[in-house]
Amino acid sequence: MKECKECGKELEDKEFYKHVGNKDNLMSVCKSCIKIRRRQIKDNMSEEDVKRKSLLDKNYYEANKERISIDNKERYKFKKDNMTDEDIKTRNDNSKVYYEANKERIKKYNRDKTLQKKKKESDEEKQERIVMRNKYIKDYYQRNKELLNERSRLRYKNNKDKE
Numbered sequence: 320m321k322e323c324k325e326c327g328k329e330l331e332d333k334e335f336y337k338h339v340g341n342k343d344n345l346m347s348v349c350k351s352c353i354k355i356r357r358r359q360i361k362d363n364m365s366e367e368d369v370k371r372k373s374l375l376d377k378n379y380y381e382a383n384k385e386r387i388s389i390d391n392k393e394r395y396k397f398k399k400d401n402m403t404d405e406d407i408k409t410r411n412d413n414s415k416v417y418y419e420a421n422k423e424r425i426k427k428y429n430r431d432k433t434l435q436k437k438k439k440e441s442d443e444e445k446q447e448r449i450v451m452r453n454k455y456i457k458d459y460y461q462r463n464k465e466l467l468n469e470r471s472r473l474r475y476k477n478n479k480d481k482e
Contacts, residue, residue, distance in 0.1 A: 323349040325356075
């Protein structure tokens, strides 16, 4: 148990983010207070500041994409290896509760994604078919150029006599 320096509540250790610099390896302010502080900072940011921060974040990500990916994989592996059976059970229970509460929304989302994927595939196939058809027509005209020109002349000649 540890006391939050901001709200003064006595909370369990898991309610604090980790911080290697402190003796107990935990931050002095609880997660909920930090979230409130972050939300206040974000709300007070101007639109220009938000754009600037977004651009900086994108540039940093592009410059460090590989290292970030490796760090994320290592963090996930470390977290997964250090989970207790109780943590796993809690996570699974939370997932089940969330699924039961949002079952219809989740199913609709998955259906829509599947339909979009099928539609996208069919559009791609259609484009490919059109390209192949145009290529075939072009080749056909190249191979039968003289024959087609002769037919066109005959048709013109026959229709000219009728007028």
